């Protein structure tokens with residue numbers, strides 16, 4: 387981490403000048419509760435020690451100069467000409483500036499250099515890490531005194547409107563509200579949340595990256611959203627108070643199954659069951675029952691694979707291989723799906739065996755090594771120099 391901070395700081399100073407504000411903005415994991423956030427349901431994510439470091443300084447004019455260390459690319463614009471770019475990465479920064487302007491906050495141009503070790507586009511929300519970092523920096527540098535929830539909503543809107551991905555609120559919420567050794571149970575309807583302790587010496591969180599990045603994820607994501615809305619519309623004929631799948635029970639779904647397109651029914655059943663799994667998993671945590679918790683993670687994967695159908699062969703191979711290693715408590719795909727990472731809970735003494743077995747199995751299937759990272763649950767976006 388120290389090296390990364392130094393690299394970003396130096397690269398900023400070389401281009402823009404001394405003494406930038408330095409921000410650490412984390413990628414997230416999600417233990418359970420996938421594709422529930424945009425259905426006003428429950429999620430159980432945490433911020434991690436995989437971070438983007440951002441060096442930022444305000445300008446006295448309206449120009450905006452960005453440098454991405456990971457892409458080794460520069461981008462220049464000004465507050466009056468924000469526009470979608472061919473490079474795409476600048477859109478995550480511009481989108482946040484755009485939202486601040488639309489909300490009427492007084493900001494000036496900025497200089498930003500950033501880089502990190504969150505896998506890019508890999509299901510750990512590198513995009514929310516960029517957006518959260520920019521929002522946090524603007525709030526600080528221009529003395530706006532906005533609270534974290536306001537920043538969360540602004541960054542989600544940036545992604546929805548400027549980047550054009552209709553994501554839910556989980557990623558930005560976690561990026562900004564994370565705490566060390568705690569996961570957050572978020573009620574994505576009321577936006578109330580509770581911290582749950584997540585710290586075991588003998589159990590680790592392991593992320594396995596398929597290294598597959600699929601464009602499909604965003605188009606299929608929007609299809610899933612529509613299918614969930616379709617299910618709600620059918621049930622609303624019978625239960626007018628229903629607003630989202632959050633209000634639906636499995637019994638209601640079963641009662642009206644015949645009126646559903648079978649695919650839409652499966653999608654809705656998955657979401658209803660996944661919400662229930664999150665609630666039960668939180669009780670497992672309070673009882674320190676990680677065995678039961680891990681089983682729910684594995685059930686979540688089966689639902690994502692067979693009912694919600696957002697998994698992929700590569701994700702399934704990783705999960706199957708992980709599940710065959712003694713000492714693995716649970717394993718599932720994480721995030722939007724179709725590529726990216728799996729998350730596994732692994733007993734500390736089994737981690738080496740996990741790495742060997744999962745790498746060997748994945749190599750046999752694909753000819754590639756997966757990237758395997760151990761992650762710790764860490765604080766949300768924060769200032770790291772004073």
Ligand code: GLA
Pocket residue numbers: 419420421422423424511553554555556557721722723
């Ligand atoms: C992506 C979205 C989140 C959430 C997950 C699926 O990460 O950005 O809002 O919907 O997919 O749980």
